Amino acid sequence: MDQVAEAAGVSRATVSRVINGAPSVDAKIREMVQRAIADTGYVPNVAARSLVTRRSNSVALVISEPDRPDNHSFLNRIFTDPYFGRITAGATSALRPHDIHLVVIPTDSTDHHQVVRYLRQGHVDGVLLISSHEQDTLPRQVHDLGIPAVVSARPTSPIAVSYVDVDQRLGARLAAEHLLNRGCRTLATISGPLDIPSGLDRLDGFRAFLSTRGFPSVPTIEGDFTRAGGEAMARRLLAQHPNIDGLFVANDLMAEGALRALQDLGRRVPDDIAVVGFDDSSAALDCRPLLTTVRQPVEEMAAEMAEVLMAHIATPGRLPRSVTFQPSLVIRNSA
Amino acid sequence: MDQVAEAAGVSRATVSRVINGAPSVDAKIREMVQRAIADTGYVPNVAARSLVTRRSNSVALVISEPDRPDNHSFLNRIFTDPYFGRITAGATSALRPHDIHLVVIPTDSTDHHQVVRYLRQGHVDGVLLISSHEQDTLPRQVHDLGIPAVVSARPTSPIAVSYVDVDQRLGARLAAEHLLNRGCRTLATISGPLDIPSGLDRLDGFRAFLSTRGFPSVPTIEGDFTRAGGEAMARRLLAQHPNIDGLFVANDLMAEGALRALQDLGRRVPDDIAVVGFDDSSAALDCRPLLTTVRQPVEEMAAEMAEVLMAHIATPGRLPRSVTFQPSLVIRNSA
DNA sequence: TTGTAGGCGTTATCAA
DNA sequence: TTGATAACGCCTACAA
Numbered sequence: 001m002d003q004v005a006e007a008a009g010v011s012r013a014t015v016s017r018v019i020n021g022a023p024s025v026d027a028k029i030r031e032m033v034q035r036a037i038a039d040t041g042y043v044p045n046v047a048a049r050s051l052v053t054r055r056s057n058s059v060a061l062v063i064s065e066p067d068r069p070d071n072h073s074f075l076n077r078i079f080t081d082p083y084f085g086r087i088t089a090g091a092t093s094a095l096r097p098h099d100i101h102l103v104v105i106p107t108d109s110t111d112h113h114q115v116v117r118y119l120r121q122g123h124v125d126g127v128l129l130i131s132s133h134e135q136d137t138l139p140r141q142v143h144d145l146g147i148p149a150v151v152s153a154r155p156t157s158p159i160a161v162s163y164v165d166v167d168q169r170l171g172a173r174l175a176a177e178h179l180l181n182r183g184c185r186t187l188a189t190i191s192g193p194l195d196i197p198s199g200l201d202r203l204d205g206f207r208a209f210l211s212t213r214g215f216p217s218v219p220t221i222e223g224d225f226t227r228a229g230g231e232a233m234a235r236r237l238l239a240q241h242p243n244i245d246g247l248f249v250a251n252d253l254m255a256e257g258a259l260r261a262l263q264d265l266g267r268r269v270p271d272d273i274a275v276v277g278f279d280d281s282s283a284a285l286d287c288r289p290l291l292t293t294v295r296q297p298v299e300e301m302a303a304e305m306a307e308v309l310m311a312h313i314a315t316p317g318r319l320p321r322s323v324t325f326q327p328s329l330v331i332r333n334s335a
Numbered sequence: 336m337d338q339v340a341e342a343a344g345v346s347r348a349t350v351s352r353v354i355n356g357a358p359s360v361d362a363k364i365r366e367m368v369q370r371a372i373a374d375t376g377y378v379p380n381v382a383a384r385s386l387v388t389r390r391s392n393s394v395a396l397v398i399s400e401p402d403r404p405d406n407h408s409f410l411n412r413i414f415t416d417p418y419f420g421r422i423t424a425g426a427t428s429a430l431r432p433h434d435i436h437l438v439v440i441p442t443d444s445t446d447h448h449q450v451v452r453y454l455r456q457g458h459v460d461g462v463l464l465i466s467s468h469e470q471d472t473l474p475r476q477v478h479d480l481g482i483p484a485v486v487s488a489r490p491t492s493p494i495a496v497s498y499v500d501v502d503q504r505l506g507a508r509l510a511a512e513h514l515l516n517r518g519c520r521t522l523a524t525i526s527g528p529l530d531i532p533s534g535l536d537r538l539d540g541f542r543a544f545l546s547t548r549g550f551p552s553v554p555t556i557e558g559d560f561t562r563a564g565g566e567a568m569a570r571r572l573l574a575q576h577p578n579i580d581g582l583f584v585a586n587d588l589m590a591e592g593a594l595r596a597l598q599d600l601g602r603r604v605p606d607d608i609a610v611v612g613f614d615d616s617s618a619a620l621d622c623r624p625l626l627t628t629v630r631q632p633v634e635e636m637a638a639e640m641a642e643v644l645m646a647h648i649a650t651p652g653r654l655p656r657s658v659t660f661q662p663s664l665v666i667r668n669s670a
Numbered sequence: 671t672t673g674t675a676g677g678c679g680t681t682a683t684c685a686a
Numbered sequence: 687t688t689g690a691t692a693a694c695g696c697c698t699a700c701a702a
Contacts, residue, residue, distance in 0.1 A: 011689045016681060024687055043455045048679030051382040051694050075424035080617050085414030092441060093410055104439050106427060120378045227621060260623065282415050286562060288595065346673050351697060359671060383695035387678050
């Protein structure tokens with residue numbers, strides 16, 4: 001920077017002003033400085049800058065998953081699930097125009113403390129926290145840290161933190177309504193893990209609506225949000241309840257597996273049994289027949305999380321606020 | 336830090352030594368300092384540290400994709416393709432023990448300059464560059480930057496840079512051999528994009544081996560590495576060459592689409608036509624029948640990239656070196 | 671083994 | 687509008 005200042009015949013302070021686009025700089029001087037910058041190939045040092053500005057221009061995307069028995073493939077599952085991919089894509093697209101970068105940090109409870117330490121060290125200006133499971137303590141820990149944060153779903157315990165969510169119960173209701181409208185009368189559902197709020201909410205919403213329509217009880221089986229799980233659960237469900245004619249599966253990945261099981265079992269979809277998924281992820285288009293599903297605008301939601309986070313970063317005292325997106329039904333061929 | 340020093344009754348220098356685990360510190364004093372750190376809840380400021388150490392303890396994962404006509408879903412495609420997910424998982428697992436974090440940066444040629452600027456600013460200590468297409472100028476730009484870097488495939492133009500790759504031609508040969516051994520005599524292939532070296536190499540390897548076995552020409556159609564593309568190309572291929580009995584598809588995603596097309600066309604796999612994919616990604620297990628495929632150890636390769644990168648970072652002058660992994664054939668049910 | 675002191679490259683304050 | 691100058695928080699010779 002001294003080089004630039006010397007080359008332009010000004011002080012370092014002026015160089016700094018030009019770089020940061022301060023309005024109070026003479027046009028000619030600005031020009032000279034810019035030329036000097038180009039000539040010297042000067043690049044500001046970000047460490048020095050953030051030392052004084054206390055900004056890093058990056059945010060963390062923390063993906064907090066529950067510990068599962070088969071934990072060895074933890075990273076693999078995360079980075080292969082299209083849901084997280086959509087989150088990453090949405091967040092990236094919102095952050096990029098602001099020149100803010102994304103540090104991706106997958107975690108389970110065994111290394112919460114590492115994550116907390118990382119956040120405390122000021123590596124990032126804020127956190128996008130993807131946390132789905134009920135007993136996850138990370139949202140609270142992050143909140144206590146006082147660092148700007150936005151969570152991907154309504155926290156289970158009441159924490160004063162901003163979050164972005166979709167109306168899960170409404171989504172499940174849309175599915176139920178559609179199945180009834182088609183004429184299905186023997187309904188069942190493969191739920192998500194019930195220690196995950198979205199899993200629970202979708203199940204609740206589905207049941208709650210059906211009970212108002214005269215279906216007080218609905219055969220239910222708990223799945224794990226994976227394709228293989230959906231296939232296995234569909235098999236089990238149909239073994240127990242062979243005459244089901246309408247099935248709500250709590251995410252598309254499981255629905256894809258379920259369709260496969262139904263095909264193997266010789267059930268025609270949607271004629272013998274109609275199937276509705278949840279997400280409208282790319283998996284819905286990989287299904288045969290194409291999957292009718294509840295659309296959750298994940299990319300937009302992630303982008304909104306990023307926007308809210310940037311607002312928090314810009315205005316430290318800002319009160320938390322939550323944004324809820326409306327789901328919609330995407331009718332294709334499976335129901 | 337002053338607080339800690341005062342609380343422990345030592346100088347800031349000693350506190351610094353304790354934090355950085357310098358050996359020359361009296362055990363008692365170390366103890367006192369650590370207690371003081373715990374009491375005061377002190378956390379080192381990373382910006383100040385990297386200002387003086389010139390280390391950021393993070394590396395960039397730059398995913399450089401070619402510009403495609405349907406570019407609007409660029410981010411989506413990247414983050415939904417299991418290949419990139421596996422890369423991310425592999426790199427993360429290798430980096431985590433060293434407390435190095437990953438900044439994920441997707442890019443196409445329109446924002447190469449942003450990426451270069453980012454790298455020049457010293458945000459990261461090094462770059463893992465995932466670059467697949469032939470005319471990509473980014474590897475050269477990164478090389479010219481002089482920042483430690485490792486590329487995910489052999490560069491097309493000779494650049495003195497470390498890379499990690501799989502023996503693509505050998506993989507294709509394994510597929511060809513297997514198809515011949517099964518008794519297939521009318522072979523064809525759906526290749527990857529031919530402006531991507533891996534696409535070209537797999538095609539070359541396939542053809543080269545077959546020509547030594549008396550199959551001088553093989554019907555070929557160029558695909559795009561997507562599921563939908565695989566399906567469409569398989570349809571077209573079989574319309575032109577209805578009597579194909581052995582098909583090599585240059586990645587699993589396309590193979591999955593191809594299997595679907597074959598099913599729709601009423602061809603039995605593997606009886607009427609045997610299919611071999613490439614990658615051994617999770618998609619191979621989503622296929623019906625389960626996909627016989629050439630295994631590419633992507634996670635291990637990404638981890639190796641990370642290891643090599645860390646070596647470069649630790650030893651600035653280190654000469655570039657390349658690591659080539661051997662592919663292997665995973666025989667399942669489709670061939 | 672410990673302390674002192676200088677410097678890393680910016681931005682921000684305050685005069686001029 | 688511009689220029690000195692003082693932080694920012696840490697590491698690291700060097701001296702004690």
